[in-house]
Amino acid sequence: MTWSPPASCPAPSKAPRSPAALRQPTLSEIFPETAPDAAAPAFALAHLDAARGPVLWIQDRLSRRETGRPFPPGLGSCEVLHLQVSRAIDVLWAMEQGLGCPALGGVIGEVWGTAPALDFTATKRLALRSEAHGVPAWLIRRATPPELSAARERWRLGALPARPVPDDPRAPGAPLWNAELFRARWRAPGRWVAGHDPQGRDLVFDHAVGMEAAEAARATA
Template sequence: MAALRLALARIEGRSDGGVQAASMERARLFSLGAADVDAFLGGGLSRASLHEVLAPRGADWSAASGFALALALRAAAGRPVLWARQDFLEAEAGRLNGVGLAEFGVDPAVFSLVLGRDAQAVLRAAVDAARCRSLGAAMIEISGCPRALDLTATLRLARAAERSGVTLFLLRIRVGEATRAPPSAAVSRWRAHAQNSRPLFANAPGAPNFSVTLLRHRGGAADRSWRLEWQRDRGFLREIAEARNAPLSGLVPAFPGDGAAVSATPRRRAG
């Protein structure tokens, strides 16, 4: 926690004196970039809120992480992003790779990683991050449905986000199909599955793809699925029509890390 507070202090120190005013002036919604999805959401997702992304299986970790990170980058709009995760996921799901993050479009200068020994430690870090007005977004990665991550914990996160203007993304691993997701104060809840990328010239791996389903959206319609592609150079998601797909043979992880989240034939990084 001491290291986290030092990192947050440095982030605050890099910001100008008008952070609070700037946070209040941020657009209420952020778009994903895919016109059909944004229209279905009523213009986009809300900032200063808590959103959830579920990975039903371990094999979907890369897709859920990539989709949540894409949303965080959209919400942050160039401001610092913090990722808090349980430390055992470094070995089990894969260690975050600096080169892979950069290829995904993450600026290392505005990215911070925090590791917690358990869900409770990660949640404490997340609450501290949610109170840091200089952050643009924070990702909170937790495996399963630990007791510490109950409705009260998500309410605490949601209220902190509303007060500070920071947009939070709760990434739940192995939750969403076989395991029923518990009640939550999240404004939206998504489920993500791994998806093959579309090949580039000479059958090279293309941009990261995600198959996502909107399970819940407060105040709006839900239960709708899309296949989305992350356009790193443009910094937005776009919808991919199924009829246009020409998938590569074999599974290509949607998000690069050190240590495969799925068992697949080694290929060039898709980011």
Template sequence: MPEVTASSRAIAPFLRSRIPRALAARRPDARWRPGLEEQPLHSEIFASGGEASGAGLALALARDALAAAGEDDDRRQVLWVQDRVTIRLGGRPCVQGLPPDLRHRLIHVAAATPEDALFALEEGLRCRDLVCVIGEIAGNPRALSFTASRRLSLTAERHGVSLWLVRLDAAPDLSSARMRWRVSAAPSPHPRWNPAAPGYATWRAELFRARSHAPGEWILNDANGTLRPDPAFAATDSGDLVRPTVGRSLAARARA
């Protein structure tokens, strides 16, 4: 057992007072919620190619992270990379459907192959003139190996540019992404003033892997451009805005 001296006892309270609050949020049982200041720089979102939930949630998570970091008024460009199959499944981003603050600063790259898409993503992460990068790759191409995923993580963290990679019709394979989601469409809440109008985009999102947060499931929407959980889905007795998931992770179940 290490020896405890009078001097070490004297400085212990001082050291504890200097521990950043962000470290407390990194406990394995800490619950994720919209608006957290500490956000990973490499996330993956698994979604069906038959709906636009993956791209929608990626964009909502990106805007939430930028707002939490105080960069929501950052005028740098946003890079959006798609391979050929994802364009065929879901189409290209519609400029008029984007939030007004992003419509005139979107750079879209249509890559012929997953290899080309990965090259464009990595080059984008090296560019500090981009505020973030969103990518879409279909299936489980050989090019998107654990090594390639690790390269993306290291590049994002080295240059400080965030990546949200949407995986359409893909199985959760090995990856170094710091946060991994599975998302699907959920019923939208009824509009307050016009019941016949379409509701806000709403998603059922399951966080099945994260370094700093416990697994959980949310109903999320971006009402008024702000990502928030559905109050009807949130637990009210404990204050947690999440329904915890149990059992093996989705990746483990996919390998079974």
């Protein structure tokens, strides 16, 4: 199976600098606002560098059943290694093995629902292994609230109305997402409108979204 994650580009000065070339490889988590939303894997892929090597994508059984497999024709031409396993603990094991392979361009794991195996110790092992071998890791947590984790970045992601198409207002436009970085080790939390550059396929953060005082307190707690 082959397909290509979009490359990323420098973000505006007040947005998180997300390009693969500028980011230290580590473990990041995404919590989609709507469990089966396809925005989560698209957001993760936009942070990976296709030139580094194939992406190892691991899904547990429920993630595969509820969201389907990656769809190669819609995503380009870079090699992807897809693996389906039964349980969250199997996703962790496969991710840890993949993160030990510097030839990979990244590792993505999808887990559905609350998973006791994904505790602080397990996620810390993934973060340290990612950083030690220089392979970025993304963990997509569907249908579960955030729990204690050692992930260096933790995102909430939701879909927004798409950009309008100038030539045909009835046509579907480029997708936009409400991207909230609610916990981070090396940057300040915040919320942005994120999407792909209309002139290309790069990920950009168009502008910051104001946060209520209670939300800001929660994000920095």
